[in-house]
Amino acid sequence: MAxxxxxxxxxxxxxxxxxxLCCSPATMTEAHTQFGAYxxxxxxxxxxxxxxxxxxxxxxxxxxxxxxRLFSVDCLLGGCDGSILLDSTAxxxxxxxSPLNKGLRGFDAVDSIKAKLEAACPGVVSCSDVLALxxxxxxxxxxxxxxxxxxxxxxxxxxxxxxxxxxTPPPDATVADLITFFSRLNLTAKDLAVLSGxxxxxxxxxxSFSPRLYNFTTTNNGNNNNATSSDPALDAxxxxxxxxxxxxxxxxxxxxxxxxxxxGVFDLGYYRAVAASKGLLSTDAALLLDADxxxxxxxxxxxxxxxxxxxxxxxxxxxxxxxxxxxxxxxEIRRLCSAVNPPSKAASSAAPAKSVTAVIARSLMDLxxxxxxVLTVF
Numbered sequence: 001m002a003x004x005x006x007x008x009x010x011x012x013x014x015x016x017x018x019x020x021l022c023c024s025p026a027t028m029t030e031a032h033t034q035f036g037a038y039x040x041x042x043x044x045x046x047x048x049x050x051x052x053x054x055x056x057x058x059x060x061x062x063x064x065x066x067x068x069r070l071f072s073v074d075c076l077l078g079g080c081d082g083s084i085l086l087d088s089t090a091x092x093x094x095x096x097x098s099p100l101n102k103g104l105r106g107f108d109a110v111d112s113i114k115a116k117l118e119a120a121c122p123g124v125v126s127c128s129d130v131l132a133l134x135x136x137x138x139x140x141x142x143x144x145x146x147x148x149x150x151x152x153x154x155x156x157x158x159x160x161x162x163x164x165x166x167x168t169p170p171p172d173a174t175v176a177d178l179i180t181f182f183s184r185l186n187l188t189a190k191d192l193a194v195l196s197g198x199x200x201x202x203x204x205x206x207x208s209f210s211p212r213l214y215n216f217t218t219t220n221n222g223n224n225n226n227a228t229s230s231d232p233a234l235d236a237x238x239x240x241x242x243x244x245x246x247x248x249x250x251x252x253x254x255x256x257x258x259x260x261x262x263x264g265v266f267d268l269g270y271y272r273a274v275a276a277s278k279g280l281l282s283t284d285a286a287l288l289l290d291a292d293x294x295x296x297x298x299x300x301x302x303x304x305x306x307x308x309x310x311x312x313x314x315x316x317x318x319x320x321x322x323x324x325x326x327x328x329x330x331x332e333i334r335r336l337c338s339a340v341n342p343p344s345k346a347a348s349s350a351a352p353a354k355s356v357t358a359v360i361a362r363s364l365m366d367l368x369x370x371x372x373x374v375l376t377v378f
Contacts, residue, residue, distance in 0.1 A: 033325055037129075037152030042121035045151075046133060052113040053137040061264055064138040065202020066105035071135035072198065072320065073104065074128070076185065077167055079324015081156030082128035085110060085337040088161075098164035103205045107338070110134060114337050127337035128153040132321050139317075142201050144266030145310035147317050154331025157340040171208060175286040175293060185323050187316070193287055193296040194316040197309060199280075200270035201263060203255040206246035209281050213239060214248045233285045235277040242280075256280065268306050275301035 038045040057064055074084040077095060085107065088094040096104060110131055117125045129151045136149045169181050182192045212231035230239045238260075245256050257263035258280050259270045270284075274297050279285040287293040300309050332341055 032327060033150035033152040033322060035148060035150050037150070038121075038125060042117070042124045044120060045117060045125050045129075048116050048120055049113055049130065049133040050137050052116055053109075053134055053141060056109045056112070057138070057141050060109075062203070063106055063109055064142045064264070064266075065198075065258070067109060067131075067138045068135045068198050069202060070104055070106045070110070071131050072195070073101065074131060075320050075323045077164060079156070079326070080128050080132060080153055080321055081324060081326050081331060082126065082131060082153075082334065082337060083156045083159040085127055085131065086157075086159035086340070087338040092159075093161040094159040095161055095164055096159075098161035100164050100168055101161075103208070106134075110337055118335060123333050123335065125333070126153050126155045126331070127334045128155050128325070128331075130337065136317070138201075139198075139266055139313075142264065142266040144201075145314050147314040149318065149321055152325075152327055154326040154329070155334045155337075155340075156326055156331050169283070172211075172282050173286070175290040178283060178286065179290065179293075185320075187319060187323075189290065189292045190296060190312070191316045191319055193293040194309070194312045195320060196284065196287060197270055197300070197313060199258040199284060200268070201266050202258050203263065204258055204280055206254050206256065209242070209256075210246050210248075212282060213243050213246060231282070231285075233277060233288075238278045258284075268300050268303055268309060271297050271300035271303075271309075 053067075070084060071080070074080055074082060077084065084095050084101070084104070086094045086096070088097045095101060096107070110127070113134055114125075114127055114130050117130065132149055132151065132153065136147045140146050169178055173181070178192055179189045182188065187195075212234055214230070216229050216231045234242075242256065246254055259273055260278060260280075261273075262269040273279060274284050274287060277285070279287070287297050300306075303309070334341055
């Protein structure tokens with residue numbers, strides 16, 4: 001730098017000031033994703049995901065529901081940043097290890113897809129986008145709609161189990177609670193009814209609904225304090241069938257279809273079940289207790305074709321996929337979905353120089369602002 005002429009130095013200063021002035025507005029730009037974000041950097045990305053998902057579901061068809069749920073949990077818990085994929089460390093318990101998330105599955109499938117993408121386009125496709133595309137293809141391969149999903153998400157580097165409970169509706173949440181929760185994420189009551197339709201595929205573990213079978217006490221129904229009573233909102237015959245699958249004090253890790261009869265197909269079966277008082281979870285049954293969500297459930301339950309639901313689901317899925325995304329280098333592109341990237345040696349060795357440069361840049365920017373002011377005055 002010392003050997004450069006003063007005019008060169010001034011040119012460098014001007015260039016730096018202009019760069020700062022031009023880049024400042026970008027820091028205020030709202031984070032966004034876009035369709036075809038990898039068209040130039042990794043044009044085969046979505047094809048790779050679809051191919052791998054086809055192989056995954058051919059081997060394990062029951063993973064369609066879990067992968068869709070994995071993406072939903074990630075987005076609804078602070079944003080679609082792939083934080084649900086991070087493993088716990090010696091100093092931190094991650095979201096996936098919260099007691100409320102113990103039933104989540106599909107992590108290995110996401111890792112296998114990411115490995116294929118890393119081989120094809122190293123360091124390009126984020127884990128949060130892998131998860132979004134895998135969930136999209138899970139719906140498609142289960143007979144549901146094709147959803148054009150915007151991409152370009154970056155990955156977060158924070159995942160804490162302590163964040164889960166305060167930011168997750170409880171299993172016995174009322175429909176008002178659910179609508180309020182969704183509204184905080186800029187999602188509507190209609191989004192709630194539509195996205196609940198994702199329960200047309202997948203299973204639930206007995207602990208998530210067993211209180212409706214055996215421990216529905218006065219705090220729930222207001223009638224008696226008999227701990228063996230069941231939720232009167234459940235069809236009696238369905239209750240008996242569920243008790244056969246989830247014995248009191250038995251194997252509470254057992255899995256039960258969320259949509260009895262067609263749990264492997266993305267169809268209208270879920271809404272028909274809810275309308276017939278066979279919604280497995282309390283939050284499913286709660287949809288009948290709000291005028292708007294009830295109307296949607298009954299309309300789909302009586303529909304002869306799934307066209308409206310499919311179109312609505314595509315729109316609501318995209319709405320959900322935009323929650324809290326990281327872009328504009330606010331996140332990173334993880335090489336492994338289960339861990340944040342280690343700091344590079346180059347970045348570590350350059351840290352002191354960057355610090356000095358930052359101080360100089362700040363001073364030059366201030367000088368540049370004065371210079372612009374003087375030019376403006378005269």
